[in-house]
Amino acid sequence: MLNIIIFGPPGAGKGTQSGLLIEKYNLNHISTGDLFRWHTKNETPLGKKVKEIMDSGNLVSDDITIAMLKEEVEKHPDVHGFLFDGFPRTVAQAEALDTLMESMSTAIHGVIELKVSEEEVRARIAKRKSIENRVDDDEDKLNKRIEEYFNKTVHVLPYYENQGRLKTVNGIGAIEKIFEEISIVADSFEVAKS
Numbered sequence: 400m401l402n403i404i405i406f407g408p409p410g411a412g413k414g415t416q417s418g419l420l421i422e423k424y425n426l427n428h429i430s431t432g433d434l435f436r437w438h439t440k441n442e443t444p445l446g447k448k449v450k451e452i453m454d455s456g457n458l459v460s461d462d463i464t465i466a467m468l469k470e471e472v473e474k475h476p477d478v479h480g481f482l483f484d485g486f487p488r489t490v491a492q493a494e495a496l497d498t499l500m501e502s503m504s505t506a507i508h509g510v511i512e513l514k515v516s517e518e519e520v521r522a523r524i525a526k527r528k529s530i531e532n533r534v535d536d537d538e539d540k541l542n543k544r545i546e547e548y549f550n551k552t553v554h555v556l557p558y559y560e561n562q563g564r565l566k567t568v569n570g571i572g573a574i575e576k577i578f579e580e581i582s583i584v585a586d587s588f589e590v591a592k593s
């Protein structure tokens with residue numbers, strides 16, 4: 400298996416680059432944000448539980464998030480690999496993910512940080528909002544999510560950096576150029592694991 404995490408602030412282009420990555424490396428994409436949105440849209444018991452917290456732009460608790468992630472991973476035991484997106488966001492989640500990978504006799508082979516400044520992210524989201532009108536892009540919520548990322552979520556990066564599993568890619572520029580760089584990094588993960 401090849402298991403990669405894509406990491407970056409809201410508006411960094413994770414969605415676009417994830418789409419390209421899963422195709423090129425034949426990975427199963429697991430986005431905890433998409434999973435939570437599916438649950439809230441379909442008003443499942445889990446969806447009802449997390450709706451308010453998601454609406455506020457805060458993080459869902461580790462217990463709930465880890466359980467949902469685990470269930471999703473275990474649904475796909477035979478895939479070629481996973482691309483995790485939006486997870487982990489805390490050190491507890493990172494540790495739980497390592498344990499889960501170990502239980503499947505595999506590992507997280509690397510983390511790709513898509514680096515975009517807070518200023519650039521805000522400019523991009525303002526533009527996206529005017530085009531797509533994504534429901535979770537309203538001003539307060541968005542500010543909260545950006546704040547969460549730059550004040551809290553980034554603290555999970557040293558966990559991987561200290562273990563030599565973190566690679567940073569500049570997220571500003573043409574989509575294809577960024578993907579070229581991401582591919583070089585993903586190839587290096589593939590080589591390192593074997």
Ligand code: ADP
Binds near residue numbers: 408409433
């Ligand atoms: P963003 O566009 O801000 O990167 P996502 O689409 O990844 O956000 O997630 C949307 C929301 O879902 C988050 O604001 C949070 O409430 C919840 N969420 C997603 N992933 C996690 C996680 N790993 N831990 C806690 N909450 C999460």
